[in-house]
Amino acid sequence: MLKKRIAELKKRAEFMYTAEFTDFLTLSEAETARSVLSGTNHLFYGGFTGSERQMLCVAPDTVEITPELFPVCGMRITPKSIRFAEELTHRDVLGSVLGLGLERSVIGDIYLKEKEAYLLCAERIAPFLSEHLIQVRHTGVICRISTAEAEEFEREFRLVTKTVAANRIDAVVAAAFGIARGTSASAISSGKVFINGRETTSPSATVKEGDVISLRGTGKARLKEIGGLTKKGRIQIALERYQ
Numbered sequence: 001m002l003k004k005r006i007a008e009l010k011k012r013a014e015f016m017y018t019a020e021f022t023d024f025l026t027l028s029e030a031e032t033a034r035s036v037l038s039g040t041n042h043l044f045y046g047g048f049t050g051s052e053r054q055m056l057c058v059a060p061d062t063v064e065i066t067p068e069l070f071p072v073c074g075m076r077i078t079p080k081s082i083r084f085a086e087e088l089t090h091r092d093v094l095g096s097v098l099g100l101g102l103e104r105s106v107i108g109d110i111y112l113k114e115k116e117a118y119l120l121c122a123e124r125i126a127p128f129l130s131e132h133l134i135q136v137r138h139t140g141v142i143c144r145i146s147t148a149e150a151e152e153f154e155r156e157f158r159l160v161t162k163t164v165a166a167n168r169i170d171a172v173v174a175a176a177f178g179i180a181r182g183t184s185a186s187a188i189s190s191g192k193v194f195i196n197g198r199e200t201t202s203p204s205a206t207v208k209e210g211d212v213i214s215l216r217g218t219g220k221a222r223l224k225e226i227g228g229l230t231k232k233g234r235i236q237i238a239l240e241r242y243q
Contacts, residue, residue, distance in 0.1 A: 019059040023105035027197030047120035071123035077144035101229035170203035176221035
């Protein structure tokens with residue numbers, strides 16, 4: 001169904017001679033979309049460089065696609081009273097937003113900083129959020145369109161450097177999350193591990209630079225770099241662990 005949607009988007013862009021956009025895609029959906037975009041003028045963007053959830057723009061070859069074209073809007077969510085505000089989680093914010101009757105596809109990444117949040121959304125729903133998002137969990141909030149402060153909320157990473165026997169998913173998961181390789185292999189076989197949003201059940205699956213690895217219930221990490229070999233023949237890797 002997604003491939004069909006992308007094909008229709010390409011046709012509309014060519015026929016109307018305009019840039020056409022999807023809503024936010026997951027990592028898995030973006031990978032699927034890329035499989036049918038060969039030779040097409042396109043760009044993925046989600047509000048920040050490196051955003052996990054991104055929109056896709058498809059346009060005629062003569063149209064230059066830039067981030068400024070994307071109908072993405074930033075919303076800053078602040079508590080009405082810092083004194084009585086709770087520490088909010090990604091799930092708290094997302095749950096309150098979806099509780100307003102919105103589809104997940106119109107919501108991009110959510111960033112947290114202390115007791116505030118920064119949410120990326122489709123531009124068309126920004127006025128609705130400004131008016132109706134007045135509470136997250138038990139905390140009264142103010143939600144307003146914001147662009148100037150966006151960089152304050154860029155997702156922070158903790159750099160992890162390790163050595164692994166091979167760039168297999170079981171070895172990389174063990175290194176990223178500080179667990180035994182056997183535990184890692186068991187989690188993979190149980191369907192708890194995802195590479196770029198796609199479930200993998202093969203402990204021997206290869207991981208490449210730039211891949212985002214998720215371990216359900218634990219967190220996410222991005223394989224930033226695969227380095228050279230140590231004297232003992234192990235591979236040096238650098239991972240960015242999501243804070």
